[in-house]
Every structure is written in C-alpha cells, then in structure tokens.
Amino acid sequence: MAFxxxxxxxxxxxxxxxxxxxxxxxxxxxxxxxxxxxxxxxICMVEVAxxxxxxxxxxxxxxxxxxxxxxxxxxxxxxxxxxxDPRDLLAPWIQASMELWPQFLQAHLDGDEGLQRQLHQENTxxxxxxxxxxxxQSKEQYDIGKRLLVRKPYRDIGAIGDxxxxxxxxxxxxxxxxxxxxxxxxxSSSEDGTVLYHAxxxxxxxxxxxxxxxxxxxxxxxxxxxxxxxxxxxxxWYGGFDPxxxxxxPCFLDLSVGDETGRGPRDVIFNGQRQAxxxxxxxxxxxxxxxxxxxxxxxxxxxxxxxxxxCDDITQVLEKxxxxxxxxxxxxxxxxxxxxxxxxxRGQLGCCRNINFHQxxxxxxxxxELQKMVTASNALNRNQPPASASASGSNGVIxxxxxxxxxxxxxxxxxVDRVNRRGEGVFQALMxxxxxxxxxxxxxxxxxxxxxxxxxxxxxxxxxxxxIFGMNINVSIEI
Numbered sequence: 162m163a164f165x166x167x168x169x170x171x172x173x174x175x176x177x178x179x180x181x182x183x184x185x186x187x188x189x190x191x192x193x194x195x196x197x198x199x200x201x202x203x204i205c206m207v208e209v210a211x212x213x214x215x216x217x218x219x220x221x222x223x224x225x226x227x228x229x230x231x232x233x234x235x236x237x238x239x240x241x242x243x244x245x246d247p248r249d250l251l252a253p254w255i256q257a258s259m260e261l262w263p264q265f266l267q268a269h270l271d272g273d274e275g276l277q278r279q280l281h282q283e284n285t286x287x288x289x290x291x292x293x294x295x296x297x298q299s300k301e302q303y304d305i306g307k308r309l310l311v312r313k314p315y316r317d318i319g320a321i322g323d324x325x326x327x328x329x330x331x332x333x334x335x336x337x338x339x340x341x342x343x344x345x346x347x348x349s350s351s352e353d354g355t356v357l358y359h360a361x362x363x364x365x366x367x368x369x370x371x372x373x374x375x376x377x378x379x380x381x382x383x384x385x386x387x388x389x390x391x392x393x394x395x396x397x398w399y400g401g402f403d404p405x406x407x408x409x410x411p412c413f414l415d416l417s418v419g420d421e422t423g424r425g426p427r428d429v430i431f432n433g434q435r436q437a438x439x440x441x442x443x444x445x446x447x448x449x450x451x452x453x454x455x456x457x458x459x460x461x462x463x464x465x466x467x468x469x470x471x472c473d474d475i476t477q478v479l480e481k482x483x484x485x486x487x488x489x490x491x492x493x494x495x496x497x498x499x500x501x502x503x504x505x506x507r508g509q510l511g512c513c514r515n516i517n518f519h520q521x522x523x524x525x526x527x528x529x530e531l532q533k534m535v536t537a538s539n540a541l542n543r544n545q546p547p548a549s550a551s552a553s554g555s556n557g558v559i560x561x562x563x564x565x566x567x568x569x570x571x572x573x574x575x576x577v578d579r580v581n582r583r584g585e586g587v588f589q590a591l592m593x594x595x596x597x598x599x600x601x602x603x604x605x606x607x608x609x610x611x612x613x614x615x616x617x618x619x620x621x622x623x624x625x626x627x628x629i630f631g632m633n634i635n636v637s638i639e640i
Contacts, residue, residue, distance in 0.1 A: 293360030346512035
C-alpha cells in the first residue's frame with residue numbers, strides 16, 4: 162500500500178525542501194554560534210553639586226531636563242554595567258575626544274593587567290581594581306562552568322568526542338558574556354555539597370576627564386554572568402540541526418530570593434551594579450563633605466570609596482576561608498572523612514593560599530597609591546594661599562577620610578596575614594594527619610604480611626613431607 166507524500170511528510174517520514182521553522186536551522190554544526198543575548202546596558206548617574214548634595218539617577222535622564230548648568234554641578238559619575246563600548250549611550254552627556262578610552266576599554270574587557278598597570282602609571286585619572294568577591298553557586302552550575310573551562314561545553318552522553326560533530330542530540334552550554342571572563346576559585350562548600358562558595362574575580366575600571374569644567378568619571382562594572390543552555394537536535398530527514406535555547410541561568414545565587422527548596426536566602430548574587438548602587442554610592446556620599454571638595458579631590462574620593470568596597474569584600478572572603486579551615490580542623494580525627502575529602506581540601510587550601518597572596522599584593526598597592534594621593538594633596542595645600550574656612554573644612558574632611566581608609570587597609574592587611582598563617586597551619590596539620598593515616602595503613606599491611614608469613618612457615622614442613630612421599634624413586638638392583 163502506497164501512502165501519499167503529504168501524509169509521510171506530516172508524519173516526519175519523508176524529506177522536504179522546506180519545513181516550518183527551517184529559518185533557525187543550520188546545515189553545518191561547526192559554524193554554529195549562539196545569538197547575542199538581548200540584555201540592555203545598565204547605566205546610572207551620580208551628580209555632585211556645589212552645595213555637597215548628591216543626586217542619584219538609576220537611569221540616564223534627559224539632558225535637557227537635568228541640571229546641566231556646570232556652575233552648579235561639580236562632578237558627574239556614570240556607573241555602567243556593560244560588556245560593550247557605552248560611548249554611544251553616553252554621547253548626550255559626554256562631548257569630548259576621550260583619546261585614551263579605546264585602550265582603557267580594551268584593558269578592562271580583556272583583563273590585561275599589564276596594560277592596566279601601564280595606563281594607570283602613565284596617565285592620571287585612570288585606575289583599575291581587580292579583587293575577589295564572595296559568590297555562591299549551585300553544584301549544577303559549577304559543573305557547567307568546569308565543562309566550559311576544559312572546552313567540553315556539553316552534557317556527557319557517553320559519546321567519544323564532541324556530540325555536535327557526530328550529529329548527536331545533546332544539551333550544550335555557553336557563557337554570557339564571553340568577554341570579559343573573570344575566573345573564580347572555590348574556597349568552601351556547604352555541608353551537603355549542593356552550594357559552593359567562590360572568590361570570584363571582579364574588575365571595576367574608572368576613567369575620568371574634566372569636561373566643560375565638570376569632573377566626569379565613568380565606572381565600568383561587569384554585568385551578571387549567565388550560563389546559556391541549548392538543546393541541540395539533529396534532523397536526519399530534513400538535514401541540518403536545530404539549536405534552541407532552553408534556559409538562561411545566572412552563574413551565582415541570589416540573596417534577595419529564597420531557593421527552590423524554600424529554605425531561605427543563600428548568598429549575594431554576583432551583580433556588579435547592585436553592589437555599586439548598594440555600597441559604592443552610599444560610601445561616596447559619606448566621603449563627600451559640605452561644601453564639596455575641589456575637583457582635584459573627586460578622583461581621590463572615588464578611589465577611597467572603591468577601596469572601602471574592596472575591603473568589605475575581602476573581609477567576607479576571609480570569613481568564608483576561616484569557616485573552611487574550621488571544618489578541616491574539626492574533621493582531622495576521622496580517617497574516613499580524611500580519605501574522602503582530601504582532594505577537595507587540598508584544592509581549597511591551594512586556592513586560599515593563592516587568593517591571599519593576590520589580596521595581600523592588592524592591599525599593598527592600594528596603600529602605596531593612597532600614600533601618593535596624600536603626598537600630592539599636602540603639596541598642593543602648601544603651594545596654595547591660606548584657604549577659606551569652608552575650604553579648610555573640606556580639606557579636613559578629606560584628611561579624615563584618608564586616615565580612615567589607611568586604618569582600614571592596615572586592619573584588613575593584618576587579617577589577611579592571620580588567615581594566611583592559619584591556612585599554612587591547617588595545611589601542615591592535614592599533611593601530618595594523612596602521614597599518620599598512611600603509617601597506620603602501612604603498619605596494618607605489614608602485620609598482615611607477617612601473619613601470612615607465619616602461616617606459610619607452618620605449612621612448609623607439611624608440604625616438604627608430602628613432596629617426599631610423593632616422589633617417584635627408581636631403585637636399581639644390581640646382582
């Protein structure tokens with residue numbers, strides 16, 4: 162019996178030239194690239210007036226309606242969450258050549274710390290902060306991140322090689338944004354192992370110029386990281402394959418909402434703009450005295466506000482490290498836990514040591530830069546005529562804030578040193594405990610060998626007698 166072609170086509174049993182939905186299909190799987198994620202850039206603006214008042218706009222206002230009079234506004238700072246060049250969005254507000262901007266943006270997006278140091282040393286008004294911020298992550302998203310790092314961005318289906326190249330249906334993973342990519346190192350985990358805690362690298366980059374007599378700064382902040390999940394389906398009748406995005410999941414968990422089990426919030430989402438709005442702006446407001454400091458001090462104020470933010474984040478990371486060390490110390494008595502957890506603990510201790518080294522270097526660098534600012538401001542004050550009462554009060558506010566930041570840096574640096582020493586001690590204790598466990602195992606194996614040897618000595622005479630009686634003896638009788 163012959164079936165009409167239309168019936169076979171409807172049942173998916175016959176090929177056709179076209180089919181609904183073919184527009185999204187690709188004939189060559191190797192050429193597939195995920196479409197750009199449609200997430201808008203986020204920009205907020207902070208305006209500082211002569212009176213010391215600070216206005217915050219969560220989105221860019223209309224320049225015609227905003228306070229554009231430069232005689233009243235002394236500073237504007239734009240906090241931009243993006244992975245692209247935001248100059249087109251800022252064009253109504255920033256009308257300057259910004260000659261160093263391309264290099265600055267490249268250094269931020271590529272994470273090239275060598276270029277970042279060069280730009281900071283050779284130019285005023287530019288700096289880059291790279292540090293580790295505490296972030297929590299589900300085990301599932303952590304496994305996806307590991308697959309992306311080793312360039313196996315797909316669920317294991319038992320196939321040899323990449324299933325995309327073998328035309329096999331599978332689940333595939335991508336990260337957004339691809340650039341900038343900031344690594345994260347696991348330093349702790351929950352008791353059930355379902356939540357992992359990382360020191361996730363963050364970069365905030367600041368670019369400033371004097372535009373029309375107004376101190377104008379742009380603070381670049383990393384956007385939220387996402388894992389994109391695609392269902393890859395091959396169609397053998399119609400040719401090609403059909404990639405469909407099934408989910409977009411933030412890499413890190415959110416404190417503002419409970420998890421799906423209803424057990425309550427877990428940790429802060431790794432959202433740079435929320436962090437900036439929630440901590441950086443209040444800190445900046447606290448630093449700005451009345452009357453507003455000179456324009457030459459605005460750069461210093463932004464630097465000090467971000468330094469306080471970095472110190473807060475490092476303190477949180479240190480607390481989680483101490484929690485990890487306590488877990489290891491309290492488990493050294495249990496041989497079973499030692500054997501099961503040794504690879505995990507060695508990895509965590511190695512990450513903690515590496516992170517503490519970079520944190521110590523960062524804090525030392527921040528202290529040096531802040532000292533340079535203090536020296537420059539003191540020289541500027543000495544070369545100027547006696548200040549008015551208002552300016553004198555403003556300078557006093559700056560000095561007080563500088564002293565407070567210096568004290569905070571010293572406190573955090575000492576805390577990093579203490580945690581580092583404790584980590585070294587925990588590592589030595591862990592290795593000593595494993596040596597004891599290894600010695601006990603070696604002793605047990607030696608005792609077992611001794612018992613087997615004794616048993617062998619017992620059976621040796623019996624075996625010899627049995628061998629003698631089992632011999633074939635040929636006796637030749639000569640007459």
